[in-house]
Amino acid sequence: MTNQSAAQQATEASTDSHLIARINAVAVKLVFPFIAKEDIRYYLNGINIRPLPEGGVMIVATDGHRAIVVRDPNGFAEEEIIVAISKDALKHAGSAKNTLDVMSDGQSMFSGKVAEPLFIQPGNALVDGIFPRIESVMNMKGYTEGIQGSLNPRYLYDALVISKSFGDSIRFFTTKSESDALNFTLSGIGDLECFGAIMKKRDLNTGLPAWFPKKQAANTLAEV
Template identity: 60%
Template sequence: MSDQNEQMLIDGVQDTAPHANGPRRMIARVNAMVLKIVFPFMAQEDIRYYLNGINIRPLVLEDGVMVVATDGHRYVVVRDQHGYAEEEIIVSIKKDALKSCNTKSTFDVMSNGSAMVNDETGQEQFIQPGNSLIEGTFPRIENIASAIGYKEGISGAINPAYLNDALKIGQHFGSIRFFTRDQDSPLTFVVGGLGDLEVFGGIMKMRDSFEQLPRWFPRPVPFELTEV
């Protein structure tokens, strides 16, 4: 029975108890452009169901909210200075929602789990089906992210697809910088500001070794032996 209940939460079939009662109200709002930035870093159909969404958390010491997405191999963090969150939530994002997202639109999450993209006039451009709220505990990226000991540059084995997703974010913002500490620490990237949005992220390294040339590569020979 417990497994069935958990599955219902994963699929977002039922409203969760804290948000199912009372009048519907907005509990979070972020710039809709954030969805385009974080969606590639969000897990897809992961058994860790809480990773199949984005984490929206109100900032205590700064204005706005922090939005985080991770699939366990990389992460991205966005601060929306004008974003709002009544409480920390995890929200699923449908790919179709990205078509309506731009810097002038907003992504609004309601207390009953409904979520939609609205244009600058407040008109609904996309409404996600079902309950978008996901129950669970989102991992704390601050336990992984660090700038101590990092120097600018790229080193270590990096998944090229992950690197490409980071570069796509840089295309939106106009610039991107990479920082490395060692072969095992995440490759960190920071992009230039886009309005009121601040973005950085990290990509975990792949285990690889390149300490000597492969055996099939010819060994060096004296120069005179190479003459015809």
């Protein structure tokens, strides 16, 4: 009787589960490099899916040093959630025909164009916690196009790799302030829109070296 009751409860739980989010799988692959890895701030170890008032969703990932936001105009989210992403699932995230589907019971899967499951993530993928308001550090006021300031080259490299893999161009925007992030935008990724930021480093690299010999006047053409 006890076993039957447990089976009935499992069936009822499965029946009650429903879809709470569906996004373009490519968006997951775009933001994955920016997800924190084994951070004690556990809520950063996943992606934030947030419904937008004007429709669609934005997908956010950050490790505290850089952040990336993708707007999926065709995405759906019943509510704001944080979802853990398995690295093994990324091989199914390269096609815009595929989606990441998240259920209310925490089950998540990458599905094909006719909603067939391609990869079911193990366990409960929903992460409890409050994801930081990314708009508090990513702003667009006072920015002009260009790159300025000291940057972690690995973070810059990741942004360039993303643009090479998914888009057809990348543009950088900066301010003179060392406390403002270097922003970038990607284009050419279908219906998706992508905006990212890399925090500048506060280090002793103040610019070109003062010890470099000054230019001397040339006496002959050979010295030019």
